[in-house]
Amino acid sequence: MKVIVPVKRVPDTAGDKVIDADTKTMDRDAGETVLCPVNEFAIEEAVKLKEATGAEVTVLLIGPDGAQSTIRKALSYGLDGAIQVTDDAISGSDALGTARVIAAALADVEFDVVIFGNQSTDARTSLVPAAVAELLDLPSLTYARFMEIDGDAITVHREHEEGWDVVESTLPAVVSVVEAINEPRYPNFKGIMAAKSKPLDVKSLADLGVDAAAVGAGDAAATMYAFEPRPPKAAGTIVTDDGSGSAADDLADWMEEQKFI
Template sequence: MNIVVLVKQVPDTATERKLRAADNTLDREASDGVINELCEYAIEEALQLKEKHGGEVTVLTMGPDKATDSIRKALSMGADKAVHLNDDALHGSDALQTAYALAQALRTLEFDIVVMGSESTDARTGVVGAALAEYLGLPQLTLAGKVDVDGGAIKIQRQTDYGYDVVEAALPAVVSVVEKINEPRYPSFKLIMQAKKKPVTKLDLAGAGIDAAKVGLANATTTTVDFAAAPPRAAGVIVKDEGGGGAQIAEFLAEKKFV
């Protein structure tokens, strides 16, 4: 079984994230880059599928040069090889353009399942998985909390507000996972050393067959018109309960439209 897991490098959520004044895009140099949290769950699920069914796991990343660090982290978790889609013309691509570019890159690979996180912490659009499946003409199984593969069929438990739905499809398919699906493993020292020797294939627009007119900031279907820094947090309100504390709290909640 050939499994491709999509991995995105995002700014560390523990640091302040900034936009670039020059073009209103995310300033990825302003903070350290880390693997998107939900991507780690996708990596773990891909590895578990490999351990159960055999085959290999390929990491696919779209990002600038510094995304190499996240690729090596994914390889050190146990993935077999990686593909890095990297081209300056991709800068500023929105979610739909990203899905298109990833679909083109995937067409250069052989795969049975594409596994990815359900959203990223930098944009939180949550639409790339569905758009990717549409571009590829494949079934989409989203918000998976459990994945089972049986021969040429795949079945997931799709997380919902009331529990879960069971969704089935034929392979190949695109699957997005939620954080409750597993517990990502920590790379061992042995795997960290092995990761340095694992192959990483570089792809640019030409190599992936990507039309330059369909990607990049100038061709984006969505855009950030303006932005401003968040105002400093105001001092909190202290309620001293002298018999009417409950009523004051209720009034405060009603004023903020929480109740």
């Protein structure tokens, strides 16, 4: 079985994000970058398939030269190789543009299943996996909190607000997973050492036959008109107990008022 895990380099989730005032896109060089934490759940599912079936797992990353540390981080979980698509024209792509590049990269290789994280921690649109499935005319099984492959059949539990639906299809298919699906392991130090010797296939848009005009900021379907920094944190509400246990009631009232309960 061949598995592809698309991964993304994102700003450190613990750090402040900076928007470039001119391009109105995130300044990706402004701070530390990390492998998107949601990708770790997709990688864990792929590693489990590798352990169970000997699946060959390849990571796919769209990003500039500097993103290779992110690729090595992904490979350190014991994956087999990587594809990197890098091209200046990709910069500023919206979700649809990104999906076009990923779909083109996938069309260029063999695979049985593509496992995405359901969203990236920077954009959080959750659009890309379904868009890729649509562009490739493949079954789309998103928001999986459970997945199982048996022969060429795949079953997922698709999470939604009221529970989950059982969704089945045949392979090849595109899956996106939510964080409830597993508990990602830590990379092994030997995996870290082995990562640098794993094959990395670097491709440009021309290699994939993608028209540079169809991606990037110029062709984005979404337009950013304005942005504002996050407002400063408002002062909290302090609930004081008068000794009678009143704080519990006050707290419950407040939570009800805020619709937490």
